[in-house]
Amino acid sequence: MSLGCDLTLLEELTSNAKQIQEDVLNKILKANANTEYLQRFLQGSSDKELFKKNVPVVSYEDVKHYIYRVSNGEPSDVISGEPITAFLRSSGTSSGNPKIFPANNIFFKNVQIIYTLCSVVMSKHVEGFKEGKVIWFQPASTTPCGLPIAPVLTSFTKSEYYRSLAKKSTSPDQIIMCPDTKQSMYCQLLCGLVQRDDVVSVGAVFASVLVGVIHFLENYWKELASNIRSGHLSEWITDLGCRDYVSILLGDPNPELADLIENVCGQKSWQGIVSRLWPKAKCIDAIITGSMAQYIPALEFYSNNELPLVSLRYASSEAYFGLNLEPLSKPQHVSYTFLPNMSYFEFIDVDGEIVDLVNVKLGHYYEPFGLHRCRVGDVLQVTGFYNMAPQFRFVRRKNTVLSVYAEPTTEEDLLKALARATVILESSDLMITGFTCYADISTVPGHYVFYMELKAKVNNTSIDDLVLDTKVLVECCCVMEESLNGSYRSFRRKNGWIGALEIRVVQQGTFASLMDFFVCRGSSISQYKTPMCLESAEALKVLEDKVLARFFSDKSPPI
Structure with a gap:
């Protein structure tokens, strides 16, 4: 199936979803029926009814052993009928530990299709998008057998299928692939600033990563401006790939651009900093659904509400699922149209019934799973159909709950509570730059603890230098309790x-330290998501060591 330059391909895929899904399943079974994993259930047969009857629905733990065997050097056919060319690493913060998944060239070709279609969709909604460049950030590593192991987008960057899209990036792959995170981020920001007039999109995989990049910029803008002023790169950038490219890009001294950066970044407030540094940017591109919704206020502040927050793709390390056909829609209205050629999709509903892609029902909730019938762990709601392809809203991670008694508090509940607190804080010119929580059952009765890193909107002042208003923070506690579900309020x-x-309330930089904690234990920095809820005693200690003040609700919420 060729890549068209218009939306014809999208119409073909979504109009023929049922037949394409059947074709995809047939190809998968023919290629994989004799793998060690599926052989146990299919005895070499590629019959799809036998597949549905005999192959069990499993968790990652059930297939992990097979994946790690291949990553350690055993043949691909332990688990894949196609040669495995890379391993994809999950963020490791939704489930607590990073996972790796095998990928082949079919997967990367599908990613190319998704990105091509995303570009076409954006060009349809945003004039001039196709002509500009984008800023992005991601690192990588390898498995013991030498195959690359990285987040999806990093692995895609290293594949041959990336070349047709590489010209849109402000940084070449030698910077994106630099193993030193600090050097990579610094050089990517430098490339983006030098090419500021070409940038049409500023983004990262997750909203949390982009907020982290802005915080990095806060610490290094003076040095970045100095490099541009002198035309010389800082000596601590020792990676040769980074040095060679950036040194050429810097060229002659550019005092005019250095002055502009110093003027913009030196102002008392960083409200609208993204729009001011990249005046031709047309959007901020990052995942802003699910737990990432907590970063929407910060991104709106940094863009001064002038740039739409675009969440283009729905993907996981297991598979790419689909794209957002209305990229300028508000975050709360984002839905993703599943593309039937990406993988063979099945879903399990709340009653345990398994249905195919084209048989899901409007308004119902499902958890998807794909090849090897491995559960993804996301809860989705069907919001509509585009031709014959269903559209889904991301609701929450399946197992993300908070409870101290018998109340089932979901990620969605927590985000509603956080939204109420955000309104109270904004009235006092404060914004949340980091947030997580845990169920403290060390005392009786147990209670919910919310860690917040705050920042003043005016004067770009950290919370460490402010006198916290007890009345405001207590009110936040109260409105958060009022926002939680009826079970919580009743108990x-x-x-x-x-x-x-x-x-x-924790010190400035605490959530950066939390990210470092998870990255040191194997999480990917480019895919890092601050956990909505924490259970690790070690991770909690990172936060506890930097607590500035504590505030409690002073009244019980109404039932």
């Missing part, structure tokens, strides 16, 4: 089964 009022909700 909170009855017999003291749940204690008062607590907010612990």
Whole structure:
């Protein structure tokens, strides 16, 4: 199937979803029926009814052993009928530990199709998008057998299928692939600033990563401007790939651009900093659904609400699923149209019934799974159909819950509570730059603890230098409790089964330290997502060591 220059391909795929899914399944079974994993269930048969009857729905733990055997040097046919050319690493923060998944050239070709279609969709909605460049950030590593192991986009960057799209990036692959995260980020920002007039999109895989990049810029803008002023790269950039490319890009001294950067970054407030540094940017591109919704206020502040927050793709390390056909829609209205050629998709509903892609029902909730029938762990809701292809809203991670008694608090509940607190804080010119929580059952009754890193909108002042208003923070505790579900509110009022909700304000940079903690344990920095809820005692200690103040709700929420 060729890549068209218009939306004809999209119409073909979505109009023929049922037949394409059947074709995809047939190809998968013919290629994989004799792998060691599927041989146990299919005895070499490629019959699709036998597949649905005999192959069990599994978790990652059930297939992990096979994947790690290949990553350590055994043949691909342990688990894949196609040669495995790379391993994809998950963020490791939704489930607590990074996972790796095998990928082949078919996967990367599908990613190329998705990115080509995303570009076409953006060009349809945003004039001039196709002509400009984008800023991105991602690192990589390898498995013991020498195959690349990295997040999806990094692996795609290293594949032959990336070349047709590489010209849109402000940085070449030698910078993107630099193993030193600090050098890579610095050089990518430098490339983006030098080419500021060409940039049409500023983004990262996740909204949290982009907020982290902006914080990095806060610490290094003076040095970046100095490099541009002198035309010389800082000596601590020792990676040869980075040095060679950036030194050529810098060229002659550019005092005019250096002055502009110093003027923009030196202002008292960084409101609109993205729009001011990249005046031709037309959007911020990052995943902003699910747990990433907590970073929407910060990105709106840094763009001064002048740039749409675009969440273009829905993907995981297991598979690419689809794209957002209405990229300028508000974050709360984002839905993704599943493309039937990406993989063979099945879904399990709340009652345990398994259905195919084209048989999902409007308004119903499902968890998807794909090859080897491995559960992804996301909960999706069907919001509509584009031709015959269903569209889904991301609701939450399946296992992300908080509970101290018997109340099932979901990720969605927590985000609603956070949204209410954000409004209260914004009225006091504060914004949340980091957030997580945990269920503290070390005391009786147990209670919810929310860690927040705050920042003043005016004067670009860190919370460390501010006097915290007790009344404002206590009010945040109260409105958060009011926003939680009926079970929580009921147990909170009855017999003291749940204690008062607590907010612990932490020092500036605490959530960067939390990210370092997870990265040192194998998480990917380019895909890092601050965990919505924490369970690790070690991770909690990172936060506890930097608590500035504690505040509690002073009244029980209404039932």
